[in-house]
Amino acid sequence: MNDTAPGPSGRPSPYQSYVYAYPHKTAYRPLPRPLALAGLWADEPKDALSLYLHIPFCEVRCGFCNLFTRIGAPDGLTTAYLDALDRQATAVREALGDASPVRFATAAFGGGTPTFLTAGELERLCDIAEKRMDADLRRIPLSVEASPATATADRLAVLGGRGAARLSLGVQSFVDSEARAAVRPQRRADVESALARIRESGIPVLNIDLIYGIDGQTERSWQASLDAALAWRPEELYLYPLYVRPLTGLGRAGTETDQEWDEQRLRLYRQGRDRLLTSGYEQLSMRMFRRLDAPPQGPDDYACQTDGMIGLGCGARSYTSRLHYSFDYAVGMREIRGIIDAYVSARDFAHATHGRVVEGDEARRRHLLQSLLQAEGMAVGEYRARFGSVPADDFPGELSRFADRGWLEQSADLLRLTPEGLAHSDALGPQLFSPSVRAAMAAYALR
Secondary structure (H helix, E strand, C coil), X not given: CCCCCECCCCCECCCCCCCCCCCCHHHCEEEEEEEEHHHHHCCCCCCCEEEEEEECEECCCCCCCCCCXXXXXXXXXXXXXXXXXXXXXXXXXXXXXXXXXXXXXXXEEEECCHHXXXXXXXXXXXXXXXXXXXXXXCCCCEEEXXXXXXXXXXXXXXXXXXXXXXXXXXXXXXXXXXXXXXXXXXXXXXXHHHXXXXXXXXXXXXXXXXXXXXXXXXXXXXXXXXXXXXXXXXXXXXXXXXXXXXXXXXXXXXXXXXXXXXXXXXXXXXHHHHHHHCCCEEECECCEEEECCCCCCCCCCCCCCCCCEEEECCCCEEECCCEEEECCCCXXXXXXXXXXXXXXXXXXXXXXXEEEECXXXXXXXXXXXXXHCECCCEEHHHHHHHHCCCHHHHCHHHHHHHHHCCCEEECCCXXXXXXXXXXXXXXXXXXXXXXXXXXXXXXXXXX
């Protein structure tokens, strides 16, 4: 599916692209020359960083997944990967230096499936974060992604003991036939057992991911999944629309979007949103819902729009105020395996080699985009303080178009999406991409 194409009716699809970071990695390119991390971070504020450790392994690859991950790991590969992660962490922490305070405000283990690792390997992963990067996992929010099959008692005991504050479980559907349709082999009984183990572990925040728009899904079956999830009173719920992307299992099967599917996904989204809002949850974004009485989660002094990120692992990205960088990127299995093999054999982790400069107009777009896609909206004063201008002057065409469509409420102090704007976040976000980023993404040879 072309993420920027209109639907068959000629109207733009409300499901253009899930924008979780800007620019997308398909807009990254090999840098003209390797850049020393010590120089990149020398003048950056480092007192409220985010730390992300990426584990690129899964027991299976779901039909909708286009994440940077491989199925399984030959003997010794996870050990070799953790060895490389250790080398990278050592080099990165040295590059950050000690001339100014280095403090991590938040941490996450993602993937892939971090709990693909054994309990002993998870202990080592935590040691890398703590002993190499000086991140105190018991004092900052640590979020970990898991699957039902890998959320075992011994792994959860490690994570709970090392300070994990949030466990995100990819359920997608409690209906077995829908899980099969999404090429996600699992049984509801196994999902329920995993949820029971998570609750028994004492990890304070449980998030459940659900997907709507699966082949064969109906309002009734979607309601059944919502009810099954709510029975566990998760502190968070994420509701994702199904996307069918190139080089994925569903993509290879030839499933395509159409106007009827768009309408179905919007209908199911509204059904899920309304169900959660009447069940004691607040909406934080198009996807994220949080229980009103959930314990506080997240640092008070970290903002994704302005603060830096350190990403470790071959699928992670890092952000300074001027450059976003990562390793090479791919979706196809053969290419991913090659990138992982290159990572585990690498010795130089002190330089950035792939990335994209994010300055001037791009920095403004990123700040606006990542603020506007949150339900609380964007304070105009914060934007003005950072850039010396106001969004209405910098993006008059885009903001007027959003307002005309009923997606945006504007005042002198705040820009905020309407409920209908939140529903169309995946159409609104891509419209804020710059022409140069669009061109780079279009020219990227997907592999």
